Amino acid sequence: MPTYKLTIEYDGTAYAGWQHQPDQPTVQRTLEEALFQISQTGTSTIAAGRTDAGVHALGQVVSFRSDKPLSPEEWTRSLNGVLPKDVCVHRTEQVPETFHARYSATQKTYEYRILNHPIRPVLNRLRMWHIPKPLDLTSLQAAAPALIGQHDFSSFEGSSTDNENPTCHMHALRIHEEPPIIRITFKADRFLKQMVRAIVGTLVEVAQGTRSPADMKAILAAHDRRAAGKTAPPHGLYLLNVEYEGEEG
Amino acid sequence: MPTYKLTIEYDGTAYAGWQHQPDQPTVQRTLEEALFQISQTGTSTIAAGRTDAGVHALGQVVSFRSDKPLSPEEWTRSLNGVLPKDVCVHRTEQVPETFHARYSATQKTYEYRILNHPIRPVLNRLRMWHIPKPLDLTSLQAAAPALIGQHDFSSFEGSSTDNENPTCHMHALRIHEEPPIIRITFKADRFLKQMVRAIVGTLVEVAQGTRSPADMKAILAAHDRRAAGKTAPPHGLYLLNVEYEGEEG
Numbered sequence: 079m080p081t082y083k084l085t086i087e088y089d090g091t092a093y094a095g096w097q098h099q100p101d102q103p104t105v106q107r108t109l110e111e112a113l114f115q116i117s118q119t120g121t122s123t124i125a126a127g128r129t130d131a132g133v134h135a136l137g138q139v140v141s142f143r144s145d146k147p148l149s150p151e152e153w154t155r156s157l158n159g160v161l162p163k164d165v166c167v168h169r170t171e172q173v174p175e176t177f178h179a180r181y182s183a184t185q186k187t188y189e190y191r192i193l194n195h196p197i198r199p200v201l202n203r204l205r206m207w208h209i210p211k212p213l214d215l216t217s218l219q220a221a222a223p224a225l226i227g228q229h230d231f232s233s234f235e236g237s238s239t240d241n242e243n244p245t246c247h248m249h250a251l252r253i254h255e256e257p258p259i260i261r262i263t264f265k266a267d268r269f270l271k272q273m274v275r276a277i278v279g280t281l282v283e284v285a286q287g288t289r290s291p292a293d294m295k296a297i298l299a300a301h302d303r304r305a306a307g308k309t310a311p312p313h314g315l316y317l318l319n320v321e322y323e324g325e326e327g
Numbered sequence: 328m329p330t331y332k333l334t335i336e337y338d339g340t341a342y343a344g345w346q347h348q349p350d351q352p353t354v355q356r357t358l359e360e361a362l363f364q365i366s367q368t369g370t371s372t373i374a375a376g377r378t379d380a381g382v383h384a385l386g387q388v389v390s391f392r393s394d395k396p397l398s399p400e401e402w403t404r405s406l407n408g409v410l411p412k413d414v415c416v417h418r419t420e421q422v423p424e425t426f427h428a429r430y431s432a433t434q435k436t437y438e439y440r441i442l443n444h445p446i447r448p449v450l451n452r453l454r455m456w457h458i459p460k461p462l463d464l465t466s467l468q469a470a471a472p473a474l475i476g477q478h479d480f481s482s483f484e485g486s487s488t489d490n491e492n493p494t495c496h497m498h499a500l501r502i503h504e505e506p507p508i509i510r511i512t513f514k515a516d517r518f519l520k521q522m523v524r525a526i527v528g529t530l531v532e533v534a535q536g537t538r539s540p541a542d543m544k545a546i547l548a549a550h551d552r553r554a555a556g557k558t559a560p561p562h563g564l565y566l567l568n569v570e571y572e573g574e575e576g
Contacts, residue, residue: 087449134450158447166449198407200336200415201383205450 079143082153083173084109086138089164090312091204095131096138105129105165109140112160116153117146126179126320127186130272132312134205137168137319141179177322185249185321188264190278191314195258206259207278207314213285215255221284222251224294225277232301234280236272236309244270244301251277263318272309280307328392331402332422333358335387338413339561340453344380345387354378354414358389361409365402366395375428375569376435379521381561383454386417386568390428426571434498434570437513439527440563444507455508456527456563462534464504470533471500473543474526481550483529485521485558493519493550500526512567521558529556 086109094102106123113121126139148156150170157167176182193199193206194213225248232244250265262281264274280297283289289307297305335358343351355372362370375388397405399419406416425431442448442455443462474497481493499514511530513523529546532538538556546554 087446089449089452136450154446163447163452164449166447168446197336197403197417198412198415200338200413201385201454203338203412 079145079175081141081143081173081175081177082150083171083177083179084140084142084153084157084167085169086135086140086165086167088135088138088166089204090129090132090134092164093131095133096125096127096129105135105138108162108165109157112157113142113144115160116148116156117144119144119146124179126183127188127269127317129315129317130275130312133315133317134313135317138317139179139183139320139322141173141177143175179320182322183268183320184323185265185267186269187318187320188269188274189316189318190262190264190274190310191316192260192262192278192282193258194260204313207311209282211286213260213282214287215253215260215285217287217291218260218281218285219253220291221281221294222253224291224298225251229298230301231270231273231298233297233303233306234273234276235270235303236276237303242270246270246273274315275310275312276303276306278310278314282310283307328394328424330390330392330422330424330426331399332420332426332428333389333391333402333406333416334418335384335389335414335416337384337387337415338453339378339381339383341413342380344382345374345376345378354384354387357411357414358406361406362391362393364409365397365405366393368393368395373428375432376437376518376566378564378566379524379561382564382566383562384566387566388428388432388569388571390422390426392424428569431571432517432569433572434514434516435518436567436569437518437523438565438567439511439513439523439559440565441509441511441527441531442507443509453562456560458531460535462509462531463536464502464509464534466536466540467509467530467534468502469540470530470543471502473540473547474500478547479550480519480522480547482546482552482555483522483525484519484552485525486552491519495519495522523564524559524561525552525555527559527563531559532556 088105093105096105098106121142123140123142153170154167191206193208196210198208228247230244231246247267252263254261337354342354345354347355370391372389372391402419403416440455442457445459447457477496479493480495496516501512503510
């Protein structure tokens with residue numbers, strides 16, 4: 079059966095995350111319902127990143143198989159015609175049958191957005207983490223390099239889930255400041271559950287002066303979630319894009 | 328009684344505009360209810376721009392009088408404590424008794440945001456006008472200069488309201504392109520009802536090729552709303568800021 083790769087955008091606000099959960103609205107269920115409407119057959123989907131409740135995506139990648147004879151452009155148009163306003167398909171591509179949105183991914187990029195301003199955001203209230211007191215960006219910058227490279231990131235893993243491999247290769251962690259907005263981007267081969275939010279929560283504690291940039295190494299070495307800081311809220315997090323073998327980096 | 332000037336931000340989505348209307352949620356009622364909660368007295372407010380339903384504000388200015396003995400900072404904090412999530416106060420200043428948010432204003436700036444992209448927006452769906460087909464920015468740029476300067480803008484006035492003065496001085500009209508987003512900013516001494524949206528709707532018809540940039544002069548000269556184009560939707564419009572005598576431009 080032909081295999082397709084979708085690149086999708088969604089507003090995570092109304093969803094209990096990507097993945098199926100009983101009696102909860104999820105992006106996966108919404109997308110599979112749209113696929114059912116178009117193909118009249120149950121069609122299961124696989125996403126590159128299983129985003130949590132409230133997390134947004136600008137470039138989530140999803141794979142599915144279907145023998146409904148539609149061109150990639152027709153899939154995009156048909157899906158966008160039935161999907162709700164908070165989910166849309168940017169692009170559909172036909173891919174080899176061996177393609178798997180999660181296992182074939184070579185690199186993912188997440189971005190975390192913070193509004194560092196005494197006044198709470200209105201237009202961006204569901205799009206950024208509001209931190210009223212000034213953050214020390216110099217400390218934030220100083221804390222980041224310790225996370226680059228290959229590490230066991232267990233100290234930043236949300237909840238000890240299945241006994242999966244805790245090693246990730248962090249290729250880049252960049253801090254962009256456009257006052258009052260701070261954006262932190264993370265590029266890695268893979269991410270553990272709630273890893274970006276746990277890192278952001280910890281970096282913010284450094285920028286608030288309750289931890290020192292030099293603590294980052296010991297936090298990583300502890301392999302213990304209790305060594306790191308709080309988990310940043312989901313609504314500041316965006317899955318920006320996912321890369322695959324043979325694509326440009 | 329001391330007079331105060333508030334600078335406020337709001338998300339216009341849930342409101343029937345700024346101004347009081349029977350049985351409708353308005354920003355004015357929301358703000359006056361917050362003032363009542365704090366001062367325990369009915370307090371009326373005046374806004375610089377009476378924004379329509381769905382229009383947003385990043386820097387609306389509102390004046391009110393109160394003898395509740397609070398400092399400007401206390402007004403800001405107290406109001407933000409009781410206002411809903413879609414309205415907030417950025418700043419409170421005590422001003423001379425002669426200050427009137429509307430009549431004392433010397434210049435206002437509005438911005439209109441367009442997403443010019445084949446795929447509908449998700450995260451910005453309530454923040455921009457979505458135009459799927461490519462717009463010709465060169466024509467758009469060519470049409471703008473005819474609107475600069477002092478003109479009778481009746482052709483861009485929403486509905487022939489009270490017999491008010493139709494002359495406005497347009498100081499600047501700038502088009503910023505950051506594909507796929509186009510932002511058009513308007514600076515004028517005053518604006519007629521729905522004027523920015525009527526101008527944007529007309530400029531978009533030029534950029535779509537159904538009108539020519541050279542038509543703008545005749546449209547202005549017609550003094551007739553039917554001569555101009557459609558009214559652009561409200562959710563792409565933002566009141567950015569309001570300037571007063573003695574302030575920096």
